[in-house]
Amino acid sequence: MNEEPGTLSRPLPRPTVQPRIERRIERRRLRVHGVVQGVGFRPFVYRLAQELDLCGWVRNDGGGVELEAQGTPGNLSALIARLHGEAPPMARIDRMEAELCLPDPGDRGFTITASQGGEVTTAIGHDSAVCQDCLTELFDPANRRWRYPLINCTHCGPRYTITHGMPYDRVSTSMSMFALCPACSEEYGDARDRRFHAEPNACPVCGPKLSLLEAYGVTVATRDPVADALLRLLCGEIVAVKGLGGFHLMCDARNPEAVARLRERKSRDDKPFAIMVANAASAHHWARLSGADEDLLSCAERPVVLCDKRDSVDAELCGVAPELAWVGLMLPYTPLHYLLFHDFAGRPAGTGWLDRAHDLALVCTSANPGGEPLVIGNREATRRLMGIADAYLMHDREIVVRCDDSVVRSLPAVRAGDSGAQFIRRSRGYTPRALKLAGKGAPVLAFGGLLKNTLCLTRGDEAFLSQHVGDLYSASACQALDEVAEHLKRILALEPAAVAHDLHPDFPSTHAAEALADRLSIPAFAIQHHHAHVAAVQAEHRHCGPIIGLALDGTGLGTDGKAWGGELLQVDGAHFSRLGHLAPLPQPGGDQAAREPWRMAAAVLHRLGRGAEITTRFHAEPAAWRMAELLANGTRCPTTTSLGRWFDAAAGLLGVCNRMGYEGEAAMQLESIATRYGPVLPLTGGWHIDDNGALDLLPLLAHLADARDRKHGAAQFHATLATALEAWVLRAVELQGIRTVALSGGCFLNRLLSRDLARRLSARGLDVLEARQVPPNDGGLALGQAHIARHILSRGET
16 A cells, blocks of 8 residues: 555554453352252253253262252352252252362263262152143153053152162162163153153053952953943942052942942941042032132142032932031042043043043042051052952052051141141151251151051151051051151161150050160150140240140040040140149040940039939930949049040030041031031030139030030030130130140141131230141151150250
């Protein structure tokens, strides 16, 4: 280029060279504790690492999930935040530990590595109902899992009930015998797939198979076991159907002959049956559902939900829930359950049919001879259910752990943080979910009581309540208790430092606890029954310090060797004092009085000086003629302070129930009648409290003895009882200066009583604690026993 005259020549500027900026790389090791195995957590971590451009690895170990991640500090911080905020639906993160470690310049990519052993501080996930994504595949004719009865993924299906031990890998489950086919193996290894590292993954090619057996155990030659099973149900047969935690006995709930036959074969008398229906839309035909009821029915845990029944139940489902104001409803939770309803609907493609109401209603009850443990094995089913089931619909995936259905009912929250539900039975879907305790302590294994037995094993600041074991009246039930104890210890890899049991020396649970204590050379603590009831509520709410406890139930051995059951206590850790009790009633005939309410009514008449009326009032009872004499002489008439027996006496006096076919029948019928009648005013002067703190309900029962309207009488009994208990508690609060009150014991399963009393006490400014995460009945007893035993150990009082 030529320059213009008079200008100076300048060199062209050199291009600016930007300095190279090195990205700062960090590596962090994270340990995640909680329910993080068997819930899709490792695949979740893998996908986050891909999105955040991180390298490293993730694996299961005894403590939960361990991982190392390498990348920029910002991306590592984002990983931690998203682990907390976007965890899989079945996961629960209790805590996370992070530490810096040296970066690895040669690390490329992110991998899921083999599981490690080590000290177990994590937990297996609970079983969960089949998820919406799996249902979409199940009812898609073009999908390779169309109508496959064991479909599952990382978001749903069995966990606890198929697992032998930790860490949670396929080899530790009953799926270890089923090798993955190429298609399933590809899903298992694809981080973008919903079945990435889903341990129970299977399909019709490689997974467990379905079969239908005749009553005598011979396999039916059929191409479609589900369709044939449904046909048998609609023809009035009883079919044993394999579920997640055991078999169900099913029959057509609309067929009264089938329902009656099931009752007769199972020796179930009038105890209510649960009903399985297709969906919430179908449930509305049978019950008046609240929003809370619908949420409970549809939740992933799929419990049986006690709902206010409509008249259509008694009219169309004769014999299912006689004489009660509620009915137990449940929705399908396994793919096999859904297939029965799908067949009834005509096998439509897609999931639209799940939103419509359907007529099919199936009785769905635990498959076990009366009083025996739940049946879980295929051969066991054909042996133990012979004479009960007409056919068996089963698959060959082994159930490792028996786990009965949970039972709940909605109950309005009284205080912030309370759930809107109350457990009657806490089992499948919730076990082995840990309960957080107020602090860490030595491991304790508590063995519960005689009825509705559960066990509880503590670890650090967690308590693991077992599934429902049941009443320990048979040798097989006692064997099941031992099996559950061993399984709890195995999956938590923990040996207890002490055991706890009920004060009663003759309970099988006491014998089992003492035997284990001898074997391990550890202390065994006998815990008073009602002390444990109150302590269970304390433990659940992590309440520290003294508390007023109201423990109301059927019976429990007292420290004086007598039967207690209506107790006002002050509880402070390992110690309690008895502030008051219900006035004692004689039990003519001893334990027989707990099964025949007319006897407790006779005891009240005797106390009223009206013993001469016993024979005429209860002339249909063969023993009535000598009851007045027994009561007058005190022969075979041990006394009890049990509120349960006052309920029985009221039911007997009102003519509601003279003899019970199942535990609590009289009280449940009394509550049902009162619920239907509606609110009434309490009886003025219906009780009195003496100087020693004893609450006497005799004036109320005297009024009921002359009541002409049993419906009004039932309602007035509940209203007056709640008012009397309120006055009793307020007296103790004033004397002791303690304003926190725990309500516990089986009588608080009475929704009228629990709701009314909690409302009254809260209105008085008291902090009312109720059992919400565990049942208030003996199903929660083990938690209270463990809580007290930990206090004893911490104070060195062994």
